[in-house]
Amino acid sequence: MKRIVITPPSKVRADITLPSSKSICNRALVINALAGGKTRIENLSDCDDTRVMVRALSEMPDTIDIGAAGTAMRFLTAYLSVNEGTRTLTGTERMLQRPIGILAEALRTMGADVEYIGREGYPPLRITGHTLTNGETSLPGNVSSQYISALLMIGPALKNGLKLTLTGDIVSHPYIDLTLQLMRAFGAKAGWTSENQLTVEPHPYEAPSSYDVESDWSAASYWYEICALMPEAEIELPRLYRKSPQGDSKAAHLFASLGVETRYEAGRAILRKCGTPVSRMEYDFIDQPDLAQTFVVTCAFLGIPFRFDGLQSLKIKETDRMAALITEMRKLGYVLTETDGRILSWDGTRCAPDPHPCIDTYEDHRMALAFAPACIPLGELPVNNPHVVSKSYPHYWDDLCQAGFGIREEEA
Known part of the structure; x- marks a missing residue:
């Protein structure tokens, strides 16, 4: 098993070429x-x-x-x-x-x-x-x-x-x-x-x-997450457009509630940390299920209680994403609740985190992609089997390095 440890920079100024949709x-x-x-x-x-x-x-x-x-x-x-x-x-x-x-x-x-x-x-x-x-x-x-x-x-x-x-x-x-x-x-x-x-x-x-083919809005969501969690950030993402046919372009609107503004200039989106996040977030992800992991991790680490509905399809993805999120967030000290097989919520309840937590990725690219930015509030974060990102975003780890993150390999 391969493992990497991700460490964050103090701020992010980056121009990132995303994978295409x-x-x-x-x-x-x-x-x-x-x-x-x-x-x-x-x-x-x-x-x-x-x-x-x-x-x-x-x-x-x-x-x-x-x-x-x-x-x-x-x-x-x-x-x-x-x-x-x-x-x-x-x-x-x-x-x-x-x-x-x-x-x-x-x-x-x-x-x-x-x-x-x-x-x-x-x-x-x-x-x-x-x-x-x-x-x-x-x-x-x-x-x-x-x-x-x-x-x-x-x-x-x-x-x-x-x-x-x-x-x-x-x-x-x-x-x-x-x-x-x-x-x-x-x-x-x-x-x-x-x-x-x-x-x-x-x-x-x-x-x-x-x-x-335009850039992938699902991949963009992880840079929005980085922007939301980073004390200071400005990130440029070429080939992202305000009027996109991709359902996950809704990420721009949703992250505005979490303090990230989007400006569109010359065929690119420019993300900047500004504003005050909402105190609670409720949303039905029925049309954007691939954004669920991103928002679960972001909201928890911003201390924002949430109730996310419309997640029933997560159970038949690369893994049972509902169960995986509950397990991995508990390792980090957050107690999530699943209701009716379609709702995932967090009311602010915390538990003792694992003394040396390591994120398992369950052969699911979005587990690695969404959890990696959690290194920002944690200081560092080990991730098992990081190669899974190749399914949708093969150069993700290289892009993080370009943005100033540290990545080192360890024996698992």
């Missing part, structure tokens, strides 16, 4: 493949999830191992269903524990040939692709938006287009809208026809010559 990259890659692969995608991410997608789409081997890339598992399940050939789609042990049944069954109702090789409703899958003639199906609106996006993106490849009905409450609207925006950028005719119905016309994609 993997949410946009992975959608653009699938859409471009469906459009014939003619578009040059600029600023493509070098993270694990995107590299897995690039390799799968370019090589199309008989067995595609996507590792821990949940986005790739969902998007490729749909993509392979409309592309000729029989392929097996598999991943890590954790990936084989993450449900895929809702998407697979929806595809089956459309005529797709999707088989479970092992446990019913879970990967690995054997998929035989062919033209799908039934373009009508439905999904619960409260499932992962990646299921919905996976179906939408193959819509133009269906003989009769797609008519997708979402039942019940619809969550993660921003990610659905992001998918629609990207599809339209590639010439698709797709959109909402009512508050719970989406339609994609059987109109082929028309590939633009190039497509530029």
